[in-house]
Amino acid sequence: MPYLYHIRCSLLSGLLMASTLYALAQPRGNRGQAEAPPVPAVENKAAAAPVSLPLSPDGYIVSNSQNIPPPVSTKHSLTIAGQVINYTATAGYLQLKNEDGKPKANIFFVAYTKDGVADKKKRPMTYAFNGGPGSSSVWLHMGIIGPKRVLMSDKGDVLPPPYTYVDNAYSWLDKTDMVFLDPVTTGYSRAVTGENDKQFHGYEEDLQSMAEAIRLYSTKYERWNSPKFLAGESYGTTRAAGLSEYLQSKYKFYLNGVVLISSILNMQTARFDIGNDLPYPLFLPTYTATAWYHKKLAADLQKDLKATLKEVEAFALGEYNTALMKGSELSAEEYNHIVDQLSRYTGLSKTYIRQTNLRIDIHKFDKELRRSDGLTVGRLDSRFTGRDYNDVGVTPEFDPSNDGTISGPYSAAINHYLRAELKFKNDLPYEILGGRVQPWNYNNVQNRYLNVAESLRQAMAVNPYLKVWVLCGYYDLATPYFAADYTFSTMGLRPEQKKNVNFTFYQAGHMLYVHKPSLIQVKKDADRMYDQVIKEISAAPEK
Template identity: 55%
Template sequence: MPNQSPEPEKQDEKAALPPPQDAITQTRHTITLGGETLHYTATTGRIILKAEDEKEGEKPKAAIFFVAYTLDPPEGTGAADPASRPIAFSFNGGPGSSSVWLHMGLLGPRRVALEHDGRLLPPPYRLVDNDFCLLDKCDLVFIDPVTTGFSRAVPGEKDKQFHGFKPDIESVGDFIRLYVSRYHRWGSPRYLIGESYGTTRAAGLAGYLQERHGFYLNGIILVSVVLNFLTLEFDPGNDLPFLLFLPTYTATAHYHNKLAPELQADLGRALAEAEAFALGDYATALLQGDALPAAQQADIAARLARYTGLAVAYIESTNLRVNIHRFVKELLRDQRRTVGRLDSRFTGIDRDAAGEGHEYDPSYAIIQGAYGGTFNDYVRRELGFASDLPYEIISERVHPWSFADHENAYVNTGETLRKAMSMNPHLRVFVANGYYDLATPYLATRYTFDHLELDPERRGNVVMRHYEAGHMMYIHEPSLGELKGDLDGFIDGE
């Protein structure tokens, strides 16, 4: 064969890429809270997160999108002392969720307009000034983890490296360290605010920030909590969720008028009875498994029917174990309706009434379009940040999410939180629960905190509140008002 000239050396494509740059915009706004006009600055954009590399030095890894709101000092007073203003870092969960829910529903200066009880208004959707905004108490930074919102790995890197329990905590924690360094906030009182899997992340961050960066927190606000996954996973052999979901089944049945008259008359009584049964006779029955005598099986089935609104025969067919996916389909099957997982006050319509689980979560459907549409307009038109990337509200691209550090074990960041609270006597925790939350039910949260084995001196650092709404209790305006008051008191140290 004739000799062939060698191919020219291929350029290192990664090296040829221009270095990624931060992209930041700032805008100024006003809001009136409690009769006082506040002036604030919104800082929006993407900061390049770098990792230390032995050969390459500081190596760009990801562009993290954030929106920060900082209160402007009164005119003529000069720069504010960082120690005078607390700062809170906020994120949602998923995994795969952007921070849009806490941002535009609870904490930020603008919120999505819904009906008074959280029901959806017709499109096009709109924003209103948030009278319940937390900006009068602390500055706010909303963080979108990699592959959510506008956050992405930089060119030449893979998003997948961030899609797991440990790297997620590390990347969000490193962003927080970078932010407080860049914006001179090491002297500020510091808080984390997480929702759903964001509470898992927040508890993990309490340990990571404290031990890796020496960044001790003043407080953590946990909205709709999951720290111990043992309490939520309906796996064969794990009976705990069947017990801990029961009172939320009762609350749901009460809301939809499916309980006996004496329970229907008083939600508090119904929940108290259901909790006592769940942690008492029901727990004892499930512990016995197939050894439970037939007469006791019949008694337990009848009492489960009383507290769930389901038929005795149906409960018997589930071996006394009704998981959430079956419950949301079965409760209103006779009406050809399903109930929501995030908020069981809301109902949906499936193609037929014969299935075992619902086709979609009606409580997510009522917020998806409103939050997504308004944020995409708001970030461009009011915050002045332009991007052709899709804003990933909830991204399926993060899955499968890696729990490699927890193989053959349930994730439990409750232990991380316990250790952080033991090391830092000033770390306080606020916990918000919704009675109609079938994603992270309130009794599972209470069980988790009752099993942290916190020293008695630290137990008083935990404040727990309950609201008559669901997972995102802030879409229900009366609960939003209550929650605002509770958060104000928590940050004030009351």
């Protein structure tokens, strides 16, 4: 991905910002230019009120300035399950400051709030973000939770450019208000001029800035008394788990629920380092699911995916795990048995299994499974296939479930939507998923793997009402479902805490919502979670 460009900012631009106002309101459906044609699929449900913002001489919103423009609010409507939801969309910045009031960074956000809500104490507020590190919130925003979603095939195949998006009939907006937050140096978020953005690029640094953004939004928009949820995807689940404890201890900000989509809390479960054998048994069931999808297993294993996975999970935790622990002490008979089973459960040849010394790396699996067909399989979603320059390489040239599928449609959608529909005029490149945050600072875990499961356990111990919902895709080779299951099984939850954890599984990948049947099921599962929390709140005595 290309790097973002810095906005030129001078003393002259600062003076002009204080004195120059440009109207942002445009006719419905245009692309922010007077001559652009309408796009019927993304037509506003209600006209936006004229809004003016201070700009630089080049026409930019100066997002790295100490003087930020006011938020932009527009009115819309959406139909969910036959119910018309009238709502307000608000796009703008939350400015992070030192205790002495000096600006540090501007966090871009988009919030959606249902109109006409009299009692916000029973109207949930969900704070959502993605992962990376280095990702904007576009995936959850325009893939699953928000009022618009990128249009793809039911499987999740990309449609021809220039792409489009539609009303999201499976949005969570009927159950919860929501705000999507972009961490510093993602989306439109930036450190202010004179501040080094690296101070925000690390596990602890990120927690501090995102927690402050959540606190700030809750304060400015008076949502402290609302039921509060976090929703994160991928590294966003790492962030959410850390925030659940940090928000409690720092601000006494207690949550009702944490939603972990494609969860990874313990980095050791996904790091294929020499000497770390933990990932191999935890990835095995997803290798099996992938081979099942591509019809590479024996006939008896192809009959029922869930039954097959149950068998493989038992083998992974039992014989396979023991074999890896034995290492070179494994007998020839035991070694041959493990080779046979791994070949049976992965669809890979016994010769290849021996070459790996019983240790199948994810990236090499992606190249090897369908090598004879001249295809690779995806990492984010192993249902998808790609074709490399040749079939000789060890690992794929690209991820067909990312570069070849979702990046283009989501980038086009968010760049058009923010300007044309939400009336937020900004010529700054919207950083979808870039490398400007690297290297990410893990100084808090020198010489060990980051494991935030303990932070989540502490939050659940202090707050007995905290619900945790874990969503897993069977074809996710980035954050495998069995690794998430292992993490929760070994984090020391007490029986009463385990009752507050709910796992749901889908026949999809990392971005499980690109698979429409899974998107529909997720909506049903989300409704149950929010309804359960509201029921619990309603049953509590008022005095």
